[in-house]
Amino acid sequence: MVTIVDYGVGNIGSILNMIDKVGGRAKATGQLDELLAADKILLPGVGSFDNAMARLSSLGLVDVLKQRASEGATVFGICLGMQLLAESSEEGQLKGLGLIPGRVRRFSFDGENRNLRIPHMGWNRVAAAREHALCRRLDEARFYFVHSYYFDCADPADVLLRTSYGNSFASGVNRENIVGVQFHPEKSHRFGMQLLSNFLEL
Numbered sequence: 001m002v003t004i005v006d007y008g009v010g011n012i013g014s015i016l017n018m019i020d021k022v023g024g025r026a027k028a029t030g031q032l033d034e035l036l037a038a039d040k041i042l043l044p045g046v047g048s049f050d051n052a053m054a055r056l057s058s059l060g061l062v063d064v065l066k067q068r069a070s071e072g073a074t075v076f077g078i079c080l081g082m083q084l085l086a087e088s089s090e091e092g093q094l095k096g097l098g099l100i101p102g103r104v105r106r107f108s109f110d111g112e113n114r115n116l117r118i119p120h121m122g123w124n125r126v127a128a129a130r131e132h133a134l135c136r137r138l139d140e141a142r143f144y145f146v147h148s149y150y151f152d153c154a155d156p157a158d159v160l161l162r163t164s165y166g167n168s169f170a171s172g173v174n175r176e177n178i179v180g181v182q183f184h185p186e187k188s189h190r191f192g193m194q195l196l197s198n199f200l201e202l
Helices: 012-021 032-036 049-056 059-068 188-200
Strands: 002-007 026-029 040-043 072-079 102-106 119-126 141-147 148-152 159-165 167-176 179-180
Touching: 002 012, 002 032, 012 026, 012 188, 026 032, 032 179, 040 059, 040 188, 049 102, 059 072, 119 167, 141 188, 148 167
Parallel strands: 002 026, 002 040, 040 072, 072 179
Antiparallel strands: 102 148, 119 141, 119 159, 159 167, 167 179
16 A cells, blocks of 8 residues: 655645556555554655645654654655655755755756756656666656756765756665655656556565
8 A cells, every 4th residue: 555645735646546557556645643554655746845845844744754764664755755855955945854865956057058948847768877676677768857956865875766967867766765756657658657566566
């Protein structure tokens, strides 16, 4: 059972549908007791970093997520949800969850890349930086992105997936039982289905 964090910030309906399509079971909840009992937690997110962290804090979910992460539950952040795993963001002033050391930074391009548009939007290739169960059967994978900020890991060993947009950036992160992806698997057709299938097997 995948427990999706429902805190009013995220594309929950599409994620529920995609998990169902690949044969998984999922429920969305903001109830503390349900999240405290969850072994596989999916943290979605769209919009601004501070707004999302403020919502999590107001609902009492920050401490719950940190507790379950420390207890070994799998926590999977998607898009802004991945950025919330960081310690902080250039987009706002609030602290992140701090589950993976690093800071979220805004894309900045110069030289031959100065005309690249921000946000990075559309389909792009994703390559595994190292072996991990989440990356199985994803050779030559392409995923759908919409973002202006990227996760700058403090430890390069925490980078799981890489994508090139002007420069190479971390499109997936992982430390122990914490994982995250910058793209939208629920909008990425067969590649997204494969990635969510892999997540179900973690």
